[in-house]
Amino acid sequence: REDVLAKDLRPDQVILEGKLGSGQFGEVRKGICLLSRSKSVPVAVKTLKNNDPAGEKEILSEASLMKRLNHQHIVRMIGVCKGESLMLVMELAELGPLKKYLEKNLTMKKWHQVEMMVQICDGMSYLESMDVVHRDLAARNVLLVSEHFAKISDFGMSRMVDNNSEYYRAHGPGRWPLMWYAPECLYFHKFDSKSDVWSFGVTMWEIMSNGTRPYERKKPQQILQFIEQGNRLSKPRDCDDRIYDIMLSCWELKKENRPNFKNLKDKLDHLYNEFYRSKR
Numbered sequence: 001r002e003d004v005l006a007k008d009l010r011p012d013q014v015i016l017e018g019k020l021g022s023g024q025f026g027e028v029r030k031g032i033c034l035l036s037r038s039k040s041v042p043v044a045v046k047t048l049k050n051n052d053p054a055g056e057k058e059i060l061s062e063a064s065l066m067k068r069l070n071h072q073h074i075v076r077m078i079g080v081c082k083g084e085s086l087m088l089v090m091e092l093a094e095l096g097p098l099k100k101y102l103e104k105n106l107t108m109k110k111w112h113q114v115e116m117m118v119q120i121c122d123g124m125s126y127l128e129s130m131d132v133v134h135r136d137l138a139a140r141n142v143l144l145v146s147e148h149f150a151k152i153s154d155f156g157m158s159r160m161v162d163n164n165s166e167y168y169r170a171h172g173p174g175r176w177p178l179m180w181y182a183p184e185c186l187y188f189h190k191f192d193s194k195s196d197v198w199s200f201g202v203t204m205w206e207i208m209s210n211g212t213r214p215y216e217r218k219k220p221q222q223i224l225q226f227i228e229q230g231n232r233l234s235k236p237r238d239c240d241d242r243i244y245d246i247m248l249s250c251w252e253l254k255k256e257n258r259p260n261f262k263n264l265k266d267k268l269d270h271l272y273n274e275f276y277r278s279k280r
């Protein structure tokens with residue numbers, strides 16, 4: 001793996017092809033990265049539009065965080081390329097966002113849905129152990145390498161947690177994904193792995209709901225009120241009670257009462273084994 005460890009790439013090493021999606025500061029394109037004379041890999045390249053300095057800062061900070069991460073369920077960064085404009089080169093997840101997959105595949109088996117949850121949870125448990133908060137975990141930011149291989153992506157909002165305060169305090173609310181955020185994020189702008197756990201619960205709900213938008217058309221203020229009054233996203237159709245109970249545990253108002261990703265992984269592994277055995 002040494003040749004794919006994150007490094008600076010020369011512009012002639014990156015060949016750009018078609019567009020995969022658009023990001024906040026530019027677009028993401030498919031491409032090929034030439035690692036050596038005899039080795040090339042398919043890649044996804046985040047490109048910057050108009051050399052926007054704010055965008056450049058964001059991409060560099062995303063790159064410096066991604067560089068530290070090394071896990072099978074997290075999109076790996078291959079390198080940064082400073083050509084005419086800055087590019088962030090990552091491994092390609094050919095099948096694209098899980099959200100789109102969920103929208104198209106309406107008859108996923110239970111074991112397959114739980115398999116996705118287990119893999120996301122595994123990646124998140126690694127981030128938790130690295131004191132990284134993702135802050136944008138949602139089905140749109142989980143990418144598929146194959147139908148049975150998910151990776152967490154989009155570290156644009158991710159931060160290291162300060163060891164002293166034990167949470168990250170954001171300036172924000174800029175372009176926040178409010179429907180995925182725990183109450184303490186919305187009220188106090190405090191983020192830690194337990195706020196990612198809340199978002200994971202919403203991501204589980206998306207997986208069980210064919211990629212439907214959470215909270216229908218409620219406005220942000222209405223969602224907060226709805227949650228404060230003790231309401232939660234309702235149980236998706238055909239969702240096993242034990243899966244819904246896990247979601248509800250992620251949405252405990254007090255973060256101390258939420259499980260951590262390691263606990264979640266154990267519970268989901270158990271369910272996965274049961275569903276897989278009976279091919280449900």
Ligand code: ATP
Pocket residue numbers: 020021022023024025028044075090091092093094096097140141143153154155156
């Ligand atoms: P957002 O405004 O959603 O935060 P962003 O600027 O952070 O966007 P990404 O979400 O990282 O950008 O990427 C935008 C899109 O590009 C994704 O939805 C996905 O379709 C595609 N994409 C990004 N990274 C990859 C990858 N590694 N493999 C395949 N497709 C990718």
